Amino acid sequence: MIDKTTTLTEAISAIPDGARIALGGNTLHRGPGAAVHELVRQGKRNLELVKTAGAYDVDLLCAAGCVAAVSAGFIGYETPFGMAPAYRKAVESGRVQAREHACATVIAGLRAAIQGAPFMPVAGLQGSDLPAARGFRTVRDPYSGVEVYVVPALVPDAAILHVQEADATGNGRIIGTRFEDVLMAQAARRVILTAERIVDGEAFADAPETVAIAGFLVDAVVEAPGGAWPFSCTPLYEYDTDYLAAWVSAARDPDTADRFIAERILDPAAAVA
Amino acid sequence: MNDPSAEVAPWDMMAVAMARLLKSGETVFHGVASPLPMVATLLAKRLHAPDLTYLNITGSVDPQPAALPVSTVDPALLAGTRSLVTLADLFDLSGRGRLDVAFLSGVQIDGEGRINLSAIGDWKHPAVRLPGGAGSAMLMPTARRVILWRTRHDPRTFVERLDFVTAAGNVDRVVTPLGIFVRHDGRLEVESLHPGVTPEAFREATGFAVDVDERTPTTPLPSDEELAALRMIDPEGVVSSEFQ
Numbered sequence: 001m002i003d004k005t006t007t008l009t010e011a012i013s014a015i016p017d018g019a020r021i022a023l024g025g026n027t028l029h030r031g032p033g034a035a036v037h038e039l040v041r042q043g044k045r046n047l048e049l050v051k052t053a054g055a056y057d058v059d060l061l062c063a064a065g066c067v068a069a070v071s072a073g074f075i076g077y078e079t080p081f082g083m084a085p086a087y088r089k090a091v092e093s094g095r096v097q098a099r100e101h102a103c104a105t106v107i108a109g110l111r112a113a114i115q116g117a118p119f120m121p122v123a124g125l126q127g128s129d130l131p132a133a134r135g136f137r138t139v140r141d142p143y144s145g146v147e148v149y150v151v152p153a154l155v156p157d158a159a160i161l162h163v164q165e166a167d168a169t170g171n172g173r174i175i176g177t178r179f180e181d182v183l184m185a186q187a188a189r190r191v192i193l194t195a196e197r198i199v200d201g202e203a204f205a206d207a208p209e210t211v212a213i214a215g216f217l218v219d220a221v222v223e224a225p226g227g228a229w230p231f232s233c234t235p236l237y238e239y240d241t242d243y244l245a246a247w248v249s250a251a252r253d254p255d256t257a258d259r260f261i262a263e264r265i266l267d268p269a270a271a272v273a
Numbered sequence: 274m275n276d277p278s279a280e281v282a283p284w285d286m287m288a289v290a291m292a293r294l295l296k297s298g299e300t301v302f303h304g305v306a307s308p309l310p311m312v313a314t315l316l317a318k319r320l321h322a323p324d325l326t327y328l329n330i331t332g333s334v335d336p337q338p339a340a341l342p343v344s345t346v347d348p349a350l351l352a353g354t355r356s357l358v359t360l361a362d363l364f365d366l367s368g369r370g371r372l373d374v375a376f377l378s379g380v381q382i383d384g385e386g387r388i389n390l391s392a393i394g395d396w397k398h399p400a401v402r403l404p405g406g407a408g409s410a411m412l413m414p415t416a417r418r419v420i421l422w423r424t425r426h427d428p429r430t431f432v433e434r435l436d437f438v439t440a441a442g443n444v445d446r447v448v449t450p451l452g453i454f455v456r457h458d459g460r461l462e463v464e465s466l467h468p469g470v471t472p473e474a475f476r477e478a479t480g481f482a483v484d485v486d487e488r489t490p491t492t493p494l495p496s497d498e499e500l501a502a503l504r505m506i507d508p509e510g511v512v513s514s515e516f517q
Contacts, residue, residue, distance in 0.1 A: 026330070026360075027305050027346050052360065053305050053346070053407060076404035078306040078344045079514050083404060091402040098402060100391055102440075103304075104364040104411035111361075123368030124411035127387065127441030133396050176348045177331045178359060234348035 001201075003168045004221045011192045011220040012038040015158050018068070020048040022110075022184040024161035025231055027055045027078050028239040030179065032162040034227040035194055037265050040064040050110075050156050052103040052180055056230060056244060059084035060265075063257040067096050071154065073103030081244055086251040100130060107180060109154025113187035119150040159188035162228045163213065164236070166193050167201030170218025171211050176234040178212050185213045194224040196236060281495060283450035284309065284512040286467050287422065288503060289495040290448050291376075292316040294420055297324040299373035302363055302416070304330045304407050307345045308511050309422050310376035315506045320499065328366075332358045341511040364408060367415040375416035377409045377440070378423050381432045384481035386421065386444030386456050388413075389435040396437045406439035413442030421447040424515045428480035451475050453492060465492040 012035060015021065021039075025031035036057045039047070046068040049058055053074040061067045063086035070091075075084045090096035101109075105122055112120035121139075125131055131138075131149055138147040161181045163172040172193050174181060185191050193213065198221065204211050227233075230240035230247075250260035264270050291313035295301055299322070303310035307329075314327050318335075327335050330346050337353030351357070366372045379388025380403050388409060394400030413419050419442060423430055426449035447454040447461060451470045454461040463485045466475055472485045495503070 028344050029346055029348065072405065074305060074405045074407035076306065078346070079308060079517075080343050088402045092399055094398070098405075100405050102406060102410035103360065103408045104368075107361045107364060122411065123364075124413070124415045124442075126414045127438065128406075128410040128413075129396070129438040130391075130406075130410050133437075176351055177333075177346075177357070180360065182359075183361065232348065234351075239344070 001169055004170050004218060005168050005198060006220050006222060008034060008038050008194065008222045008224060011222050012042055014190070014220070015039070015044065017045040018047070019157040020050060020155070022050040022156035022159040022188055023054065023057050024159065024179060024181040024184060025228070026177070026179040027053050027076070028244070029177070029232045030162055030228050030234070031055070031057045031231040032160045032194055032227065033057070033229045033231050034224045035160045035162070035192065036060060039066055040261065040265055050106065050154060052106045055084060056247065059086045059251060060247070060261070062087045062090040062096050063251055064261055069097040069099050071099040071101055071106065073101045073106055077244065077248060080241065081248045085248060086257055089254070100134065102130065105136065105151045106154065107183065108151040110180065110183045110187040112151065112153035113155040114183065117153065119152050121148045121150050125149045154187070156184060156188040158190040158192060159184035160192045160194070161185060161213065162194045162224070162233070164196045164233065165199050166195035166221050167199055167204060167215065168221060169201060170213070170215035170221050171201055171204050172213030172215075172218070173204065173210055174212040182212050185217050191218045192220045192222070193218050194222045194227040196225055196227065196233065198223045281468070282513065284510075284516055285495055285500065285503060286492070287424070287448055287450060288312045288316060288512050289499045290453055290492055291420060291422060292320065292499070294446055295322050295325055295374060297322040300326045300328060300366070300371065301374040301376070302328040302367070302372055303345060303376040305346050307376055308343060308515050309424070311341065311345050311350070312503070312507045312512045316499070316502055319502050319506060328358070328363060330360055330363070332360065332362070334358065341507055341509065343511055343514050364411055367412050370415070370417065372412070372416045374418050374420060375412040376420050376422065377413065378421060379439070381430060381435050382421060382423060382447060383432055383435050384461050385441070385459055386447060386454070386461050387435060387438050387441040388421065389437050390439045391437045393436050409440035413440040413444070416443060418445040419443050420445060423447070423449055426451045426478045428478065431478070432480040451478055463489055465490040467492045468494050
């Protein structure tokens with residue numbers, strides 16, 4: 001048995017500047033909050049972020065200057081908090097490139113990566129300006145002659161996922177919706193798992209079908225209680241409405257965003273995980 | 274004179290109008306940031322479409338949430354589900370032609386029912402970077418019917434020309450606080466005005482040409498039964514959050 005447990009600092013320090021990072025979870029839910037904060041603390045630069053629908057993770061990393069490009073279908077906080085202000089400003093100023101996808105084309109790109117195929121056909125996209133804007137091309141189906149859009153493989157250098165339970169070898173149990181986490185774990189060159197708790201993997205043998213992430217795909221496991229915060233982590237905690245409201249308000253202005261990051265994320269005495 | 278329309282909130286009118294468009298036996302999907310579709314689908318299922326299959330981005334199937342979340346990816350939408358699919362499964366369902374209804378929205382909507390959720394101004398150098406279309410570019414051409422909803426009905430939303438076409442496809446209806454569009458021969462036409470909305474007000478709020486006059490039908494007010502069911506499903510008024 002290979003013990004892959006390590007510290008958050010160690011696990012994140014293996015990610016180089018310029019890496020393409022897939023982030024687990026969806027909008028306000030089960031994102032890898034603690035790992036995202038560690039990316040900020042380590043001052044990563046020029047990352048490309050991959051996600052179907054992101055929110056605080058993408059917004060914060062853009063505000064902190066960690067991001068060069070975002071490959072995603074949707075970036076926003078949903079109805080309670082609206083648009084992602086720092087992401088928006090970063091794209092509008094040209095600092096961050098929005099590599100806009102349909103959520104389905106993120107999935108198609110990950111599927112190509114998983115299968116070792118160069119590209120993946122995807123249904124739909126007709127009538128949209130996205131293929132032209134993004135350079136998504138068509139190929140002719142050699143069997144029927146029909147033109148179909150294809151999306152290039154999207155291979156993350158690393159996937160960072162937060163799960164409720166993991167064992168020391170990296171088997172990870174997800175309670176509730178898995179989102180694109182399983183696809184990301186299969187597509188990425190390297191997988192970092194943070195977990196609410198590390199458990200004895202023998203317990204997983206009783207119900208291996210509940211284990212979403214197979215340990216042999218995982219490189220590092222970090223015990224991180226509360227590690228999704230400020231995202232939700234069912235059934236343990238909900239997303240932190242007060243914190244997210246404070247962040248979204250601060251994120252509208254670069255000075256207040258910088259102060260927020262300095263006081264609540266970079267300051268070692270801060271309460272942030 | 275007592276105007277009954279004054280007592281119906283625009284979100285209630287919209288939720289009921291959207292629910293009426295759903296039929297029993299249909300598979301119906303909504304994604305992120307979709308409180309009105311969530312409530313409308315639960316309402317239809319309770320009233321006239323018990324055999325509708327309610328699908329959403331959490332992957333739950335026919336959930337029975339005790340309390341409705343404001344985030345429509347919230348784990349609260351898993352309550353009561355007896356199976357769990359993935360978002361990839363739901364796109365696949367639509368791709369093979371088995372998704373009957375997708376609820377989508379747009380920051381801009383044009384007279385063909387196409388939507389922009391990408392950018393205001395030039396897409397490469399946007400004046401406003403919008404959230405992005407989520408699943409819409411894939412779902413709009415592949416779902417059998419798309420119902421658009423938008424809580425703002427003004428000339429900046431309903432525009433002659435989109436700054437960017439995020440998605441186009443099988444739009445059937447568009448529901449707003451002022452009325453309902455139906456798409457005929459590729460163009461949005463006014464199907465009905467909500468009670469209390471004048472043809473002039475509707476025309477002025479719409480940035481593309483619409484044929485609307487005194488003969489345009491009025492959307493029936495929510496019935497007592499519809500409103501009672503709505504209060505049962507959404508006692509906290511989560512639908513109103515879209516109007517903040």
